[in-house]
Amino acid sequence: MTPAESRALADVRAFASVGRIEVSPHAARRMRERNVIWEDVQCALAGAKCCRAEPSDRWRIDGLDTAGDELVAIVVLEDGVVVVTVF
Numbered sequence: 001m002t003p004a005e006s007r008a009l010a011d012v013r014a015f016a017s018v019g020r021i022e023v024s025p026h027a028a029r030r031m032r033e034r035n036v037i038w039e040d041v042q043c044a045l046a047g048a049k050c051c052r053a054e055p056s057d058r059w060r061i062d063g064l065d066t067a068g069d070e071l072v073a074i075v076v077l078e079d080g081v082v083v084v085t086v087f
Contacts, residue, residue: 001051008059009051012081016045020080027073027083036086040065044073045081058084 001009015021021042023031031041044063052060058074065071076082 002053005051005053005059008053008077009048009061011077012045012048012051012059012061012075015077015081016042016048021045021083022080023083024085027085030085030087034087036065036071040067040071041073041083041086044071045075045083 019042023038023041031037043066045061046063048061048063050060050062054060054074058076061073061075063071063073071086073086074084076084
């Protein structure tokens with residue numbers, strides 16, 4: 001991981017641990033389609049294990065949901081975490 005990815009990962013974990021997560025309308029649709037609940041997103045982000053830079057100042061976050069299954073979120077860091085999509 002690059003230094004920027006390490007910083008982003010730390011920010012994502014910190015924001016998620018205090019509930020500073022916003023879900024975009026697109027991500028909310030994908031969550032419904034993929035049977036992902038809010039707690040899954042929060043769990044995956046708070047305990048995220050990997051972060052990779054994506055185009056357009058986005059980050060790919062890999063974590064585990066509440067059942068221990070892999071969950072990937074594409075996020076933007078603003079004044080918290082904005083979830084763009086999940087899969």
